[in-house]
Amino acid sequence: MDMTMETCRKFVEVLASNAPAPGGGGAAALVGAIGTALGNMVGSLTVGKKKYADVEEEIIALKAKCDALQTELLDQVEADDKGFVPLARAYGIPKDDPNRDAILEEATITACQVPMHIMELSCQALDYIKVFAEKGSRLADSDAGCGAVCCKAALQAASLNVFINTKSLKNRALAEEMNAKCLGWLDQYGKLADSIFETVKAGFFK
Numbered sequence: 001m002d003m004t005m006e007t008c009r010k011f012v013e014v015l016a017s018n019a020p021a022p023g024g025g026g027a028a029a030l031v032g033a034i035g036t037a038l039g040n041m042v043g044s045l046t047v048g049k050k051k052y053a054d055v056e057e058e059i060i061a062l063k064a065k066c067d068a069l070q071t072e073l074l075d076q077v078e079a080d081d082k083g084f085v086p087l088a089r090a091y092g093i094p095k096d097d098p099n100r101d102a103i104l105e106e107a108t109i110t111a112c113q114v115p116m117h118i119m120e121l122s123c124q125a126l127d128y129i130k131v132f133a134e135k136g137s138r139l140a141d142s143d144a145g146c147g148a149v150c151c152k153a154a155l156q157a158a159s160l161n162v163f164i165n166t167k168s169l170k171n172r173a174l175a176e177e178m179n180a181k182c183l184g185w186l187d188q189y190g191k192l193a194d195s196i197f198e199t200v201k202a203g204f205f206k
Helices: 008-016 024-046 050-091 101-133 136-165 172-203
Strands: none
Touching: 008 101, 008 136, 024 050, 024 101, 050 101, 050 136, 101 136, 101 172, 136 172
């Protein structure tokens, strides 16, 4: 079931249940899409305003990128569900099965791929939101700040869905490679999100 086709209430109800999906990864993807949309909202409120005519072409192009990014993030809700299925099945393989370890290792690597992609997409969203915050309508500053907060939350939430799996990988070199990439994103883009938030917040106290 593609939970993005359900109501918000239904999504939350299933999320709170004992169903294996959606879980943290799917929630991260949805929050990232919401954050991206908030940035996009700033663009929508900027286009067509004479005051921002000099940046309109850039904003329109950025909005198109965000449209695609929102869709891709929403697609990750179902993708995360599908990526978890092989791992859930692998854990069910009898421990005396000689193929269990190899299957479990491969399934664990697969389970890392979607949350890592969610992190990457959230980083892209923050790059876009930075531009919206700097050049978009001042009337929508708060939306840019909210978008940054949501995308940082998506970034952090997705990272935990990577780390819980890399912890159990037998291939420690690959695990450390994945961890390093995720930690780099958390550091760089966590700081960017904080910078956007603090800049927006400071603007309300001038």
